[in-house]
Amino acid sequence: MWSCITDFFTYETTKSVVVKSWTIGIINRVVQLLIIIYFIWWVFINEKAYQITDTAIESSVLTKVNGFGVYNNTLMDVADYVTPTQGASVFCIITKLIKTENQVQGYCPEAERKFNCTTDSDCKSHTNGGYGVLTGRCVHINKSKGMCEIKGWCPAEVDTIKTTPMKEVENFTVFIKNSIRFPTFNYTKGNVLPTLTDEYVKKCIFDTVNNTYCPIFRVGDMVRYAQQNFTELGGVIGIKIDWMCDLDKSDDQCNPSYSFTRLDAMSQHNAVSPGYNFRFAKYFKMKNGTDYRTLVKAYAIRFDVLVNGNAGKFNMIPTLINMVAAFTSVGVGTVLCDIILLNFLKGAEQYKAKKFEEVKQFINHMVQRVFYGLMHKLTSCSCKLELHK
Numbered sequence: 001m002w003s004c005i006t007d008f009f010t011y012e013t014t015k016s017v018v019v020k021s022w023t024i025g026i027i028n029r030v031v032q033l034l035i036i037i038y039f040i041w042w043v044f045i046n047e048k049a050y051q052i053t054d055t056a057i058e059s060s061v062l063t064k065v066n067g068f069g070v071y072n073n074t075l076m077d078v079a080d081y082v083t084p085t086q087g088a089s090v091f092c093i094i095t096k097l098i099k100t101e102n103q104v105q106g107y108c109p110e111a112e113r114k115f116n117c118t119t120d121s122d123c124k125s126h127t128n129g130g131y132g133v134l135t136g137r138c139v140h141i142n143k144s145k146g147m148c149e150i151k152g153w154c155p156a157e158v159d160t161i162k163t164t165p166m167k168e169v170e171n172f173t174v175f176i177k178n179s180i181r182f183p184t185f186n187y188t189k190g191n192v193l194p195t196l197t198d199e200y201v202k203k204c205i206f207d208t209v210n211n212t213y214c215p216i217f218r219v220g221d222m223v224r225y226a227q228q229n230f231t232e233l234g235g236v237i238g239i240k241i242d243w244m245c246d247l248d249k250s251d252d253q254c255n256p257s258y259s260f261t262r263l264d265a266m267s268q269h270n271a272v273s274p275g276y277n278f279r280f281a282k283y284f285k286m287k288n289g290t291d292y293r294t295l296v297k298a299y300a301i302r303f304d305v306l307v308n309g310n311a312g313k314f315n316m317i318p319t320l321i322n323m324v325a326a327f328t329s330v331g332v333g334t335v336l337c338d339i340i341l342l343n344f345l346k347g348a349e350q351y352k353a354k355k356f357e358e359v360k361q362f363i364n365h366m367v368q369r370v371f372y373g374l375m376h377k378l379t380s381c382s383c384k385l386e387l388h389k
Contacts, residue, residue, distance in 0.1 A: 017354045023345070024337050031333035039326040048246070050319040051312035054184035057243065059307040061089035067172030071097065076166065083280070083298075089307075092278075092300040093172060093219065095165040095234065100157045100295040103281075108132075108154030109139045109147035116147060123148035131156040159297050170220035170230050173205070174303070177215065178256065180243050182311040187247060191215050191256045206258065213255060219301070225260040234275025236263040236302045243309030254311075263304060276302050 019025075043049045064087055069076045079085065081094040109115075112130045117123050117138040124136050132152020140146045150156065178191040192201070192215055204214035206221065217239070223230045226237050238261045245254035264276070277300065281293045341351045 015355065017351070019341065019351065021345075024341060027340065028333045028337045031336055032330050035329050035332060036326070039322070039329070043322055043326070048312050049322040050314055051246075051248070052184070052315040052318060053310050053312045054182045055310040056183060057307065057309045057311075058181040058183060060179050061305045061307065062177040063087045063089065063091055063303075063305065064175040064177075065091070065093060065172055066175070067168060069166040069168035069172070071166045072163075081166070081169075083300075089305040090302070092276075092298075092302045093169055094298045094300045095169050096163045096299045098157075098159050098161050098163060098297040100155065100297075102292055103153040103155065103295055104290060104292045105152070106154045107135065107149055107151055108156055109141060110134075110150050111147075111156040111158050116145070118146055122146075153293065153295065157295055157297065165231075165299070169301070170218075170223075172219045174217045174219065174222075175215060176217065176239065176241075176305060178241055178305070178307060180307065180309065182245070185247055185311060185313055187245070187254075187311060189243075189245075189251075189254055191241065193252075193255065195252070212257075217258075222260050222303075223301070226262050228262055233301060234277070234299050236276060236304060237261075238263045239303055239305045241305065241307045241309075243307070243311070245309065245311040247311055247313040276300055 065078050065082045067078070069081065083092050083094070110129055110131065115123070115126065115130065120136060120138045123134055123138050126134055126148065128134065129148065129150040129152070132150030135149045135151055137149040138146045139149045176191065179188065180190070181188045191213070193213055196213065201215065204211050204216060206214040206217045208225070220230055222237055222239065223233055228237070240259045240261065242257045242259070243254070244257070247254070277298060279295060279297050281295050283291060283293045285291055
């Protein structure tokens with residue numbers, strides 16, 4: 001217990017020891033230089049640690065597709081092959097269609113092979129139909145073939161028809177208008193840059209070399225930039241717009257960059273429901289008031305416009321914090337050199353003796369001298385008083 005008390009009431013002070021060693025001197029300066037380079041090049045220049053950043057980008061996207069195509073000897077325009085029609089950040093361009101016309105509500109046989117039957121009991125083993133609600137009856141189409149009956153839109157869809165995609169899709173163009181805002185700095189900008197003229201925008205097509213800021217994109221080029229084969233494509237293409245803005249620079253330095261990727265890349269390796277397709281219907285009414293429809297199964301390329309980015313601007317607080325961290329980190333060189341001197345170099349014991357020195361005995365001796373001096377003075381004073389009496 002006494003040892004713990006005496007260890008607690010001790011004081012340590014820095015002692016400077018100059019070591020004349022080329023090895024330690026070079027190691028010390030190299031480590032300090034590397035730390036300084038790291039903070040100057042990586043922390044301040046590359047990571048811009050002197051700035052505050054805003055990653056909460058606010059964005060709006062408007063799209064417009066343009067082009068004409070021919071499918072099954074029918075001319076198709078934007079209203080026929082683009083869905084949804086609102087021009088949002090997610091849209092689909094239909095490449096081929098399978099139509100089932102003149103469907104009405106009623107009873108009819110299923111169209112899928114798994115609903116083949118010979119008796120009613122075969123149909124009762126199924127819980128759900130493919131295109132309607134099973135009635136439990138087996139309808140004989142001919143002497144050798146029967147199909148389970150459904151209640152729903154009839155006739156049932158046959159989606160195994162082989163069709164050829166619309167070839168003109170590759171040359172369709174997409175106009176993308178993107179506006180962004182960084183709320184921390186109240187900074188707004190759009191991808192249709194002020195330097196672009198109306199005449200240029202009407203004629204330009206985006207490419208990664210000469211027209212990097214053109215907001216009009218050719219469908220075939222976007223598929224190719226995503227490293228996909230257009231003739232085999234039926235999936236989801238991501239159009240990524242990145243805004244990386246240094247607001248310490250002039251406004252014309254804050255510009256968008258575009259990249260393209262396939263977002264459903266895993267589905268192309270999957271035999272179950274590859275690509276992208278969906279169904280929709282067009283409804284009509286007969287003179288007698290009966291509703292009927294045309295069911296369309298559409299195979300399409302889906303485009304998702306993804307916007308992200310961040311903006312940075314100089315601020316004194318992060319600058320001071322990182323400067324203090326830099327100056328503090330320079331001391332790491334001293335710690336490393338001490339470890340090498342104390343443990344790995346010849347003469348380590350001599351260095352320890354110079355670096356660490358206990359002055360316990362000296363201090364105790366001084367305390368004793370002061371104590372005895374005071375006692376001597378007190379004794380002398382008491383003797384003089386006795387004599388005086």
